[in-house]
Amino acid sequence: MGTGKSALGKKVAVKLGLNFLDSDAEIEKSEGKSISDIFAQKGEAYFRQLEKKFIESGHPDSGCVISCGGGMTCSEGMPELVKSKGVCIVLFTTPEEVYARTANNDKRPLLNVDDKLSKIRELMEKRRPYYMKSGIAIAANAPIKNTLDHIIRIYASRRKAFARKIKSGES
Numbered sequence: 494m495g496t497g498k499s500a501l502g503k504k505v506a507v508k509l510g511l512n513f514l515d516s517d518a519e520i521e522k523s524e525g526k527s528i529s530d531i532f533a534q535k536g537e538a539y540f541r542q543l544e545k546k547f548i549e550s551g552h553p554d555s556g557c558v559i560s561c562g563g564g565m566t567c568s569e570g571m572p573e574l575v576k577s578k579g580v581c582i583v584l585f586t587t588p589e590e591v592y593a594r595t596a597n598n599d600k601r602p603l604l605n606v607d608d609k610l611s612k613i614r615e616l617m618e619k620r621r622p623y624y625m626k627s628g629i630a631i632a633a634n635a636p637i638k639n640t641l642d643h644i645i646r647i648y649a650s651r652r653k654a655f656a657r658k659i660k661s662g663e664s
Contacts, residue, residue: 494563495591496584502560512557532602572626581628
């Protein structure tokens with residue numbers, strides 16, 4: 494959360510001529526509610542089920558860049574599921590940077606607490622092992638142009654290998 498997934502994802506999609514999807518926005522559209530309302534009315538476990546459903550069947554099989562919610566890969570089996578769908582790049586930055594980017598945003602239900610920075614640190618620590626299993630980890634605290642170029646290079650180097658893997662049935 495707050496690493497720039499959506500902003501970078503849109504730029505990557507434009508640069509590669511692909512469609513852009515944000516999993517949170519797609520879930521909000523399908524449910525007719527905000528993420529905050531989904532959390533408040535049905536809870537986090539229900540929301541995580543919606544994320545899994547989205548990854549399993551809620552988007553095209555190819556031709557798109559998807560920005561996944563920060564907690565999407567943070568349960569058993571999800572890192573592997575996400576990786577099976579394409580080239581997965583995980584963005585990291587410091588807790589302080591995440592705080593700076595999210596402090597004034599009340600649409601993040603997990604950060605509706607008094608000590609946001611402590612909560613961010615706690616979430617990052619808890620999520621790190623899942624993130625490391627989910628894809629290629631890169632720092633997202635460089636200038637956006639540098640990070641964008643880095644993502645494009647990774648994608649270019651990995652997409653052919655992923656396509657061969659799918660073709661051979663290894664996914």
